Every structure is written in C-alpha cells, then in structure tokens.
Amino acid sequence: MSDSVCSQRSHALPQANNSAVRKSKSSSSRPYPFSRLPERSSTCVLQSQACLENDAAAALEESSVEISGMITTLYPNSVFPTPPSRITGALDTIMYSLKERRWLNYPSPSLNADPGSQYRALAQFLNEVTRCCSLGHLGMKCPIPRTPRQWVVTESTRTSLDGPANQVTGIALVEVGLDDMQWADVLCDVQIVSGSELLPHALRRLSSGAANVFASQQDRLFHVGLVLAGDVIQLACYDRAGLVTSTPYSINDNPVIFVRIVMGLTLLDKGYGGKDPTIVSRDGRRFVTVGSLEYEIMETLSFSKDIDGRTTCWRCRLPNSDQDFVVKTVWADKERCKPEGELLNMARNVDGVVSLVCEEVVLRLDGSPYATTDLRELLKKSLERCALLGLIPQLELRRLVLAPYAEPLKHFSSKEELLSVLRDSIQAHWVLYDSKDVLHCDISGNNVMMHAQQGPLLRRGLLIDLDCAIVVEEEHGVGPIGRRAGTLPYMACDIVQFSDRVAHGPWHDLESFLYVLMIICATYSGPSNTPREDFDLSDSPMSAWMTGDGDRKAVIMYQYEDDQFRTFLDSVFDPYFDDMKDLVCELRTVILRNWDRKVTHHDVLEVLDQHLQPLRSERERASAVEQGAHGIATIAECSSAEEQNQKMNALESSDCATSDPPSTTTAQSHSSDDSDSACVEPQRTSEGKPAAMEASTNFAVTKRKADTEVSLHSSKRKKIDEANRACPLLLE
Incomplete structure (x- = not known):
C-alpha cells in the first residue's frame, strides 16, 4: 500500500473505534493508552559515554548515502498488524486534517522560540500520536508492547558542526517507568531545528548521540535517529558500516510516512528499532541464544564501543553447568573468501588454537540475515549510485561459540x-x-x-x-x-x-x-x-x-x-x-x-628456549624447597598430634589406675619415646643438602626400618600406625 491516505471513510478505522479514540481524551481511570502517560517534571540529563570528534563525525557523514524508500524498507506493511495508512485515516479530525493536509496542533519548530518549550511541546505531540496509534491497534485487536514507550525531553553533550561540543536539548524514546535514564535506555534519538537549511547541524548532533548509544548498548545492531526541521522529517540509520539517511519528507504532505515511523519505533518489537532479539534479560540476568541453545552471559570480555566497531565477546555458560565458553558476536565481511568459522574448522586439530563449538548467522525477526547491505542495496536501482556500494563495507552478523575460555596475557603469574x-x-x-x-x-x-x-x-x-x-x-x-x-x-x-x-x-x-x-x-x-x-x-x-x-x-x-x-x-x-x-x-x-x-619459527623458539630453561630450573629448585618445607611442617604437625595422644592416654591411665596393671603405663611410656624418634629434626648435612630435603629422607628411612622390626617392637608399631592415621600425607 502506498504512503498516501484516501479521504474516503471506508479506508479509516470503524466509527466505533474513532469514537473510542475521542472518548479516551476524557478518560483517566483506564490504563494507557486510554489515558495519557504522566509527563516528566524535569529534563533527563544523559551522561556522556563516548565523545565523537568532529573529524570522525564529518568522515561518517561524508561517506553516508541518502536512499529513497528506506523508511518503507525499514518498516514495510508486512510487519504491521494493520497498515499505517489505515491508522492515519482513523486520525482524521482527531490529530490530522485530511481536508487541510496538515497535522492539528503540531508545534512547528521556530528559530525564535525557547528551545526547552519547543522540545516539551514536541514530546507531548509525539506521545499523543503514539497513544492514538496504540488505540488504533487495540481497536483492530492487535497487540501493543507490554511496557509502553514514551518520548521524553533530554539534555546531553554533543559535537556541533560549527564549534566545540556543548550541552543541547533533545528528545529520546524510552520505556516508561525509568527513574534514572541513561544512554543505555535510549531507543531513538530526536533533534529539531527551525528549517531544512539547518539539517546538517541536526545530523551532526544525531551522530554524536549515535556514538553514545553504541558505546552503552551491547545489544545494539543499528540505531535510528530523527531530525525534525520545521515540518520536514528525515530519518538517519547508523550501523557498523556507517550512516544511511532517508529522503527528507514533509510530515504534512506525507502523513503516512510520519505515522509509519512512529508506529515502527513505538509499537513494533524493539528488534525493528535496532535491538538484538536474540539477547534477552530475565531477573537481572542476560541470555543469548546460539544454535538453539541459550547461554547465560556471565561477563563482558570485550566490546567495540565505536560506531564502526565489529566485535563483542562474552564469557558464557549453559544452564546447570560450570564450564565457561566464549560467545563472540562479529560483523564479518561478506566479501571474505573464508569466514572465521571456516578457518577455525580447518584448525580444529591444532593444539594451541581456540576451538569452534558452534557458528551461525544471526537472523532478523523475518528470518533474513542481519547485514549492512539491506538498505544500501536499494542503491542498485540507480546505476549512477550503485558504484558507491564498492566503497562501503558489506558486513553480516555472525555469532560463534568458542572453547576453552582463556585469559589475556597481561594476567601472567x-x-x-x-x-x-x-x-x-x-x-x-x-x-x-x-x-x-x-x-x-x-x-x-x-x-x-x-x-x-x-x-x-x-x-x-x-x-x-x-x-x-x-x-x-x-x-x-x-x-x-x-x-x-x-x-x-x-x-x-x-x-x-x-x-x-x-x-x-x-x-x-x-x-x-x-x-x-x-x-x-x-x-x-x-x-x-x-x-x-x-x-x-x-x-x-x-x-x-x-x-x-x-x-x-x-x-x-x-x-x-x-x-x-x-x-x-x-x-x-x-x-x-x-x-x-x-x-x-x-x-x-x-x-x-x-x-x-x-x-623461521625454529629460530625464534630456539632463542626462547635458551631463556626459558633458567627460569624453569629456578622454579623447580623453589618447588623442591617448598615441598621440603611442607614435609617438615607435616612432620611437626604429626609430632604435635602424637604428643596430644600421649597426654590423653596418660590421663586415661591415671583415671583407671586401680584396675589397669602397672605395666600398661610403662609400655605407653616406651612407645612414646620410640615414636618420637620417628620424627627427625631438620639438619644441614655435610654434603650441603637443604635441611628440609634431608629431614624428609631421614623420616622415610626411619619409617622403613620401623616396618622391618615390627615383630620386635609391637608397641612401637602401634604408635607409628596411630601417627600415620593422624597424618595420612606421610603414607603417600
């Protein structure tokens, strides 16, 4: 269906639904959209997450392309439960006059008006258009988002076309109910200027906003910004390959274009606004689906914050598992002969190279791959402009699951x-x-x-x-x-x-x-x-x-x-x-x-091995000393345990002195003396061996000697067994 409105009532919503729209203006007891959302009492201040330098912004805009028909490509009729043209027809005399071909109560930006007042009035107008579109959906028994979206006035630091960065007013689309709004919450960014001649200034500020959005949202695939210049609207779409802009349209002469944009941003799934639908949040935890398996995102390992950044990596786990995987999201060059997944498959049996567990192309809600060529392929309709495609990266969104999880080299021990x-x-x-x-x-x-x-x-x-x-x-x-x-x-x-x-x-x-x-x-x-x-x-x-x-x-x-x-x-x-x-x-x-x-590799490895050997020898010597010290500590611990057992036995013997024979006490006394001789005091030998190593050796020899004399020293053997059970490390 074309982006025009037929004035015949047969193309509008049923009269009952129109009346429901009118009645909603006085209704306050029913929830949104039947009653208006409360307005924010103050402007939301967005703290900067990225600084887009003027040179970078200029390069971004110089490489941008203006494409006719991109709005309909972004938001085709097929994604709406009811066409935008039908909703627009239902707004006749409520918000738009078909007869006069203008939006009623539209606060057209003026150069002389107070910027804050203009933005507040425009935010109210956008919210009213959104509410009426939502009512139209409900009237047609079509779903609307469970959490409403609201246009709010913001202040933020932006780069400007003719000077340094400064604080400017704007409008952002966010979900209702946010107390402390940040760039991470922005779904769409709006800038207004008084006339079409100032569109480049507004576009520069939008580019600055896009940099903040990409820097703060890991699930952002592309970002939509809007410019309103008088009664002219222009849509800017930022992705990892750069910037694409729509043809500027008069919202009065093209009301369906305006409604299509508002409905696409406020009523459709957030995936149509640039969010990654395969990443979801539940109970404060994030999950990503790859190859039909859902992985929980445990930690962000790397994240490309620039607009042209291409890679994000997370440490992830499957449910009820403690094994770590790396899930890598990458915008891969479609023109490459072999993608990374294919190269990893070639390297599957190479020790020391990361292994590929799974790879897939990330799909849109309509089943097509996410790619930066979707909008730009419209240029092929013009042979003159088709040449521009060769200068723009052709990227496709891929996701890989890799193992094992590894740490950066800077964490060396x-x-x-x-x-x-x-x-x-x-x-x-x-x-x-x-x-x-x-x-x-x-x-x-x-x-x-x-x-x-x-x-x-x-x-x-x-x-x-x-x-x-x-x-x-x-x-x-x-x-x-x-x-x-x-x-x-x-x-x-x-x-x-x-x-x-x-x-x-x-x-x-x-x-x-x-x-x-x-x-x-x-x-x-x-x-x-x-x-x-x-x-x-x-x-x-x-x-x-x-x-x-x-x-x-x-x-x-x-x-x-x-x-x-x-x-x-x-x-x-x-x-x-x-x-x-x-x-x-x-x-x-x-x-x-x-x-x-x-x-050659052999040359380099030979040099490394020469310098590694002394370090290895030093570690081995330190390990031997440490093991010897551990042996001494173990022996001392066992000796202490034996002394405790001796004291306990002495107390028990004194309690039972009237019934036990006197020889029992004597036997225990001899056993204590014998067992004490099994724990050798660390000494420095004449050969210069470390005392810890010598002590460990002496103990092993003493223990073997005690084993051979078990028939002659049964009481001694009994105590040795008790000491060994108290400290099983000595038996290893």
Missing part, C-alpha cells in the same frame, strides 16, 4: 609463564601455518591468550581471533600483495610502511610476537595485570608503535646498533623486566637483523 605462553602460541602459529596453510596476520596482545589445564602449574598459550587470517598460496606461502591487516601497535614495519607492495608472510607475524613482549615489558610493572603507573606508551620513545610512524619504528628495530637498542630498551622497559632485555635484543637480531635469510 610469572616471567616463566609469560615466556612459556608466548612459546606455546608461536608453536601453534607454526603448526597452523605449516600443516593447514593458514596465516594468522593479526598477532597482538589481545590475541595471545592463556588458559589453565589440569595438571601443569603453568597456563598454556592459546591463539584466538582468526578474523584477519588467510589461506596462503601453496607455492610462495604468503598472502596477496597489498593486503593490510593487523593491530597497529603490533604490526610489522614492512606492513606499516609498504602495505601496498608487501605480501604478508610468517616472518611478519613473528615480528608481531616480539612487539607483544616489548609492549608488555613497557606497560606493566609485574605479574597479575599490574599496570605501570605514570606511563603512557603514546608519550614514550615507543610512540611510533601507537601512531603508526613506520619509518621511525623501522629505524629503531632495523638500524639501531646493539648498544643503541639496549639504551632504547632502558628508556622504555619497566625495571621489573630488566632481565628480559637480553632476550629482546637476541630476538630482534634473529627476526630483523639476519640479512642472509628470513627468520
């Missing part, structure tokens, strides 16, 4: 664990490349993780995130020339400097592993995620890593002589990592200053 995890990850990278022809291409501090296993004291390394990975050519073993991939601070010098002329090879990833270690040593002051105080990598001699100054970075890594490079490390490494400087110097030489050939 010791230097040995730090290097051991790096070694595991390099080994996994080698096997992935050598046996599966898959090159990771995005080695970073976020993608080298560690996970615990039963048995080993140290956690194992785990490579994650194959978003940027590629299947290399069999002949050359490298990626295509000109493909720039990776995380800027960790990218190899060649990729930063000459990405248009360089093919990504495994040696570039090995260089990235080196930067993972260097950045850890510069930004942390110890284990267990201990950040370095008063240190900013961007304001240090390593600033080139953060800014992407490939030339400066290459001078340091390639051209510095050994003494110069050592001085450089002295200036950036935290003192805790002083003993890592020799390792970093050797790795630089092997990876970047071996002019005769490309570095």
Whole structure:
C-alpha cells in the first residue's frame, strides 16, 4: 500500500473505534493508552559515554548515502498488524486534517522560540500520536508492547558542526517507568531545528548521540535517529558500516510516512528499532541464544564501543553447568573468501588454537540475515549510485561459540609463564601455518591468550581471533600483495610502511610476537595485570608503535646498533623486566637483523628456549624447597598430634589406675619415646643438602626400618600406625 491516505471513510478505522479514540481524551481511570502517560517534571540529563570528534563525525557523514524508500524498507506493511495508512485515516479530525493536509496542533519548530518549550511541546505531540496509534491497534485487536514507550525531553553533550561540543536539548524514546535514564535506555534519538537549511547541524548532533548509544548498548545492531526541521522529517540509520539517511519528507504532505515511523519505533518489537532479539534479560540476568541453545552471559570480555566497531565477546555458560565458553558476536565481511568459522574448522586439530563449538548467522525477526547491505542495496536501482556500494563495507552478523575460555596475557603469574605462553602460541602459529596453510596476520596482545589445564602449574598459550587470517598460496606461502591487516601497535614495519607492495608472510607475524613482549615489558610493572603507573606508551620513545610512524619504528628495530637498542630498551622497559632485555635484543637480531635469510619459527623458539630453561630450573629448585618445607611442617604437625595422644592416654591411665596393671603405663611410656624418634629434626648435612630435603629422607628411612622390626617392637608399631592415621600425607 502506498504512503498516501484516501479521504474516503471506508479506508479509516470503524466509527466505533474513532469514537473510542475521542472518548479516551476524557478518560483517566483506564490504563494507557486510554489515558495519557504522566509527563516528566524535569529534563533527563544523559551522561556522556563516548565523545565523537568532529573529524570522525564529518568522515561518517561524508561517506553516508541518502536512499529513497528506506523508511518503507525499514518498516514495510508486512510487519504491521494493520497498515499505517489505515491508522492515519482513523486520525482524521482527531490529530490530522485530511481536508487541510496538515497535522492539528503540531508545534512547528521556530528559530525564535525557547528551545526547552519547543522540545516539551514536541514530546507531548509525539506521545499523543503514539497513544492514538496504540488505540488504533487495540481497536483492530492487535497487540501493543507490554511496557509502553514514551518520548521524553533530554539534555546531553554533543559535537556541533560549527564549534566545540556543548550541552543541547533533545528528545529520546524510552520505556516508561525509568527513574534514572541513561544512554543505555535510549531507543531513538530526536533533534529539531527551525528549517531544512539547518539539517546538517541536526545530523551532526544525531551522530554524536549515535556514538553514545553504541558505546552503552551491547545489544545494539543499528540505531535510528530523527531530525525534525520545521515540518520536514528525515530519518538517519547508523550501523557498523556507517550512516544511511532517508529522503527528507514533509510530515504534512506525507502523513503516512510520519505515522509509519512512529508506529515502527513505538509499537513494533524493539528488534525493528535496532535491538538484538536474540539477547534477552530475565531477573537481572542476560541470555543469548546460539544454535538453539541459550547461554547465560556471565561477563563482558570485550566490546567495540565505536560506531564502526565489529566485535563483542562474552564469557558464557549453559544452564546447570560450570564450564565457561566464549560467545563472540562479529560483523564479518561478506566479501571474505573464508569466514572465521571456516578457518577455525580447518584448525580444529591444532593444539594451541581456540576451538569452534558452534557458528551461525544471526537472523532478523523475518528470518533474513542481519547485514549492512539491506538498505544500501536499494542503491542498485540507480546505476549512477550503485558504484558507491564498492566503497562501503558489506558486513553480516555472525555469532560463534568458542572453547576453552582463556585469559589475556597481561594476567601472567610469572616471567616463566609469560615466556612459556608466548612459546606455546608461536608453536601453534607454526603448526597452523605449516600443516593447514593458514596465516594468522593479526598477532597482538589481545590475541595471545592463556588458559589453565589440569595438571601443569603453568597456563598454556592459546591463539584466538582468526578474523584477519588467510589461506596462503601453496607455492610462495604468503598472502596477496597489498593486503593490510593487523593491530597497529603490533604490526610489522614492512606492513606499516609498504602495505601496498608487501605480501604478508610468517616472518611478519613473528615480528608481531616480539612487539607483544616489548609492549608488555613497557606497560606493566609485574605479574597479575599490574599496570605501570605514570606511563603512557603514546608519550614514550615507543610512540611510533601507537601512531603508526613506520619509518621511525623501522629505524629503531632495523638500524639501531646493539648498544643503541639496549639504551632504547632502558628508556622504555619497566625495571621489573630488566632481565628480559637480553632476550629482546637476541630476538630482534634473529627476526630483523639476519640479512642472509628470513627468520623461521625454529629460530625464534630456539632463542626462547635458551631463556626459558633458567627460569624453569629456578622454579623447580623453589618447588623442591617448598615441598621440603611442607614435609617438615607435616612432620611437626604429626609430632604435635602424637604428643596430644600421649597426654590423653596418660590421663586415661591415671583415671583407671586401680584396675589397669602397672605395666600398661610403662609400655605407653616406651612407645612414646620410640615414636618420637620417628620424627627427625631438620639438619644441614655435610654434603650441603637443604635441611628440609634431608629431614624428609631421614623420616622415610626411619619409617622403613620401623616396618622391618615390627615383630620386635609391637608397641612401637602401634604408635607409628596411630601417627600415620593422624597424618595420612606421610603414607603417600
């Protein structure tokens, strides 16, 4: 049905329903929508969650496209129980005059009017249109949301087109009943200006609002903002690929367009307004459905807060289970030859690479995939504008369930664990490349993780995130020339400097592993995620890593002589990592200053193993001392327990002195003396063995001797057995 209203009554709602709409104006006893919602007594102040710089906002708007017909594509007739044109016809003489072709009581924005008064009047008007649309739905026996939605006046900090960010008034659509409204509650954002010539100013403020919405809502797939300029409305839709705007429409000449927007935002499921329908909240807990299984979201691990951010990861569990999974939501490039799920399937048997449990494409309520191409494909109708599609990312929403759950490298417990995890990850990278022809291409501090296993004291390394990975050519073993991939601070010098002329090879990833270690040593002051105080990598001699100054970075890594490079490390490494400087110097030489050939995985692992061995030996010695100390404590504990038993037996003997033979007391006394001899005092031996180890050895020998003499010392054996039962660790 077209977005026009027929003036004939046969296309309007039944007269009885019209009368119900009119009567509702005086009704106060019946719930919404029969009675109006109470107005908020004060303006809601939204605290900023993100700051969109003017340059970023300008780039967003310059790359935007205006698409005719996008409103009908967002909210087609098929998603409404009753068409918007029929609801609009029912509003004749109530809110809209078909004869005069104008909205009754519409508070058209004026340049001279008080902004606060204008926004309050417009919010009241929008709420009345929403209420009448809800009544129309009820009149047609169509459902309305269980929790009503309300337009409220807000104040927030926004970037502006002609100056710095400042506090501006606006309108937001939220659910009724919120006491303390925040950006996380905003369903739609509205800005008003006096005329169409000011649309760019309002659009800039909407972009700032969109940045706050995406930064505060993890279940936000796209965001809708509205501009009202006089009697002109324009819809702005923000998604992970950028901005799409509708053609500006006069709400007086196109009332069905206006009603379609209001009904779509206020009466339909929130999924049609940009919320992810697969994420639900119950009793203060969040759940996400993947592959027909519902996982409880226990913790947010990572969250892309930018408008163009593409990845969110949660730690999740299935009901009645304590096993942790990682559920990853990613906007994947549809033009990629192999998506991450397929690459993970190729790496299924590679130890040290995260495993794929399940993958699916997230579907809309109508069963179609969520993609950023849905609206933009309307451009194909115009050959002239179709060329724009090639400049816009074509993204599709996918969700993956991954195992095992792992922690970031910054949580390392010791230097040995730090290097051991790096070694595991390099080994996994080698096997992935050598046996599966898959090159990771995005080695970073976020993608080298560690996970615990039963048995080993140290956690194992785990490579994650194959978003940027590629299947290399069999002949050359490298990626295509000109493909720039990776995380800027960790990218190899060649990729930063000459990405248009360089093919990504495994040696570039090995260089990235080196930067993972260097950045850890510069930004942390110890284990267990201990950040370095008063240190900013961007304001240090390593600033080139953060800014992407490939030339400066290459001078340091390639051209510095050994003494110069050592001085450089002295200036950036935290003192805790002083003993890592020799390792970093050797790795630089092997990876970047071996002019005769490309570095191999074996070369890097050999250097790491040389530096890992002393750390392992030190841990083993410390473990032996600790075990010996534990043995002494155990022996002392058993001796104390034996003394307690001796005293108790002595008391019992004294109580029964009249009936027991005198020899019993004598026997117990001898037994105590004998059992005391089984607990040896720790001494330093002539060979220099630690006293704890010698004590443990002496005890074991004494115990074996006591076992062979059981027939001669039955009372002694009895006491030894009692001591062993009191401290079973001695029997192990």
